[in-house]
Amino acid sequence: MKGLFWLGVSYLILLLLFAIFGPTMRHDYLNPVASPLQPPSATNWFGTDEQGRDVFARVAYGARMSIIVGFSVQLIALTLGTLVGVIGVFGKRWFRDPLMRLTDGMFAFPDILLAILIIGVWSTGLVPVIVALSITAWPGVARLVKTQVATLKDREFVVSARALGMPTRRVVTRHVLPHLTGILLAVSMVDLAGTILAESALSFLGIGVTPPTPSWGSMINDARAYINTQPLLLVWPCAILSLTIFALNFVGDGLRAATDPRNR
Amino acid sequence: MSPSIAKNLGLRLLYAVLSLLFISFITFVADEISPGDQATILAGEKATPEAVIRLREQLGLNRPWGVRYVEYLGGLSRGNLGNSFHGTREPIVDIVKRTLPMTITVATCAILLAAIVGILLGTIAAVTQNRFGDRTILIVSTLGVTIPNFVLAPVFVKIFAVNMDILPSGWSNQLAGPVWMYLLMPVVILAARPMAQITRLCRASMIETLQQEFIKLARAKGVPPLRLTLRHALRNAILPVVTAIGTNFGFLLTGSFIIETAFRLPGIGATAIEAIKKGDTPVIQATVLIAGSLFVLINLLVDLIQPTLDPRIREAQV
Numbered sequence: 269m270k271g272l273f274w275l276g277v278s279y280l281i282l283l284l285l286f287a288i289f290g291p292t293m294r295h296d297y298l299n300p301v302a303s304p305l306q307p308p309s310a311t312n313w314f315g316t317d318e319q320g321r322d323v324f325a326r327v328a329y330g331a332r333m334s335i336i337v338g339f340s341v342q343l344i345a346l347t348l349g350t351l352v353g354v355i356g357v358f359g360k361r362w363f364r365d366p367l368m369r370l371t372d373g374m375f376a377f378p379d380i381l382l383a384i385l386i387i388g389v390w391s392t393g394l395v396p397v398i399v400a401l402s403i404t405a406w407p408g409v410a411r412l413v414k415t416q417v418a419t420l421k422d423r424e425f426v427v428s429a430r431a432l433g434m435p436t437r438r439v440v441t442r443h444v445l446p447h448l449t450g451i452l453l454a455v456s457m458v459d460l461a462g463t464i465l466a467e468s469a470l471s472f473l474g475i476g477v478t479p480p481t482p483s484w485g486s487m488i489n490d491a492r493a494y495i496n497t498q499p500l501l502l503v504w505p506c507a508i509l510s511l512t513i514f515a516l517n518f519v520g521d522g523l524r525a526a527t528d529p530r531n532r
Numbered sequence: 533m534s535p536s537i538a539k540n541l542g543l544r545l546l547y548a549v550l551s552l553l554f555i556s557f558i559t560f561v562a563d564e565i566s567p568g569d570q571a572t573i574l575a576g577e578k579a580t581p582e583a584v585i586r587l588r589e590q591l592g593l594n595r596p597w598g599v600r601y602v603e604y605l606g607g608l609s610r611g612n613l614g615n616s617f618h619g620t621r622e623p624i625v626d627i628v629k630r631t632l633p634m635t636i637t638v639a640t641c642a643i644l645l646a647a648i649v650g651i652l653l654g655t656i657a658a659v660t661q662n663r664f665g666d667r668t669i670l671i672v673s674t675l676g677v678t679i680p681n682f683v684l685a686p687v688f689v690k691i692f693a694v695n696m697d698i699l700p701s702g703w704s705n706q707l708a709g710p711v712w713m714y715l716l717m718p719v720v721i722l723a724a725r726p727m728a729q730i731t732r733l734c735r736a737s738m739i740e741t742l743q744q745e746f747i748k749l750a751r752a753k754g755v756p757p758l759r760l761t762l763r764h765a766l767r768n769a770i771l772p773v774v775t776a777i778g779t780n781f782g783f784l785l786t787g788s789f790i791i792e793t794a795f796r797l798p799g800i801g802a803t804a805i806e807a808i809k810k811g812d813t814p815v816i817q818a819t820v821l822i823a824g825s826l827f828v829l830i831n832l833l834v835d836l837i838q839p840t841l842d843p844r845i846r847e848a849q850v
Contacts, residue, residue: 373551373554376831377555377824377827378782378783378786378787378823378824378827380786380787380789381786381820381823381824381827384789384804384805384808384816384820385558385559385562385816385817385820386562387808388562388804388807388808388813388816388817388820389562389563389565389566389813389816389817390566392808465680468680468682469680469681469682469790472682472790472793472794473789473790473793473805474793474805474809475805475808475809485682488682488683488686489682491686492686492689492794495686495689495690495694496694499690502686502687502690506683506686506687509680509683510678510679510680510683513678513679513680514678517678
């Protein structure tokens, strides 16, 4: 288990470097640099696509897109989810009950339908994708935070802090939320994998990030037409996407095991 | 039927109706806040602002949204989903009638396949716990949960349609063979994820059941192993699996966008994606509404079936 965790961490560090430096390291990711559908060579390490663009640079830019979408969505979902989860325990009854009902309803509803509705009536592109995926992601966080906070609420240190007259807001930020960092970090790693998959799925369907901006999903979709002539075009984005998902799951599982008090 | 069961049933029905109302409200609001309304699109790009306003009055779009929402619900209850913005302005009901059977067929075949193979593999894994068979099944099912459909689809096409050339790579209007050949790959790929989930759940549930006292007693009495596994253990372990089959069926019906796009199947998911690309808001609204309602109804069905499968739930409700 520990081995897989560190393997995942090293892969993710490499991916981050790849996303930062890869897109412009050797070639432009938007314009043709050589003849189309070339196999890998010394100049174009991953070969070229149907328009003669460098696949290495494009896969790297796809990584950048995935990371931008993934982190933005997780940041929004964590903030909103934590807020709603805390309100779900400490809030006024008339406000928190309907709010938690709404959260449960949205949690049960299929994410992809909601995302498709939002993108459908709004627009495609980077910002709508981030907003749509954030709206589908927060209810999961809110439910998790709510159950965690509900158990912490009755612990001695919280009860005594409140008995001493500490304002609820301060109790939450000083005594409750710090206990959640471990589990939230672990869960958001696994959720990040889900977000990256969802972004790729939307781009695969042609309703995600707007072309010609590369995304792994749209690269997989484009590559399907050249499955006979240059199957490697399909292999790169598929392989790196699958590896990323595996790595995030390994890291998430490792973090969960490390932060679970039963394992100490 | 005892009063408490009736009350429980009533609550479930009420909850389902509320969910349906909620979905209809969300799809209605989505149209409200989307840029550009029916009038601007119907009037065409060259229309003067006055013409658009006149059309808006004709269509009744300037009335308060509450009135229009009730009207929208009334239309839905009469089976009126509105018209497409494009082409012949086809009634959306006709589009749904044309495309929904394909989606339901593929999802039903996929869930059947997933359920049968999943329960079989899960049971085998539980019986051979921690040995080779179990390990292999666990690893394969982990892959099944993790690898996305849109990666599996092109890989399958490459292997079975391009290299081996035994299956068609996608749907076409003139089918050159039996229909099942065109549906085989989509069904198998769509089944991969629920199959993996059902396998893992069935394994866990079976392992738990096999440790129970009554299994030890049955074994001591000399019940043959196969009968012990199927009649005594599986019968008891199946309940959470049935729930999972139900929820997964709901997700398959609503998650057909990718598989239908990948194999060009004329289903409701592919229709929705086409509508998004063309900016055909009423069609997007209607497809989300239909898929969402199906999801709610299937979950209601699962809730209703459970007590008939497990006497313990029946008793608990009395």
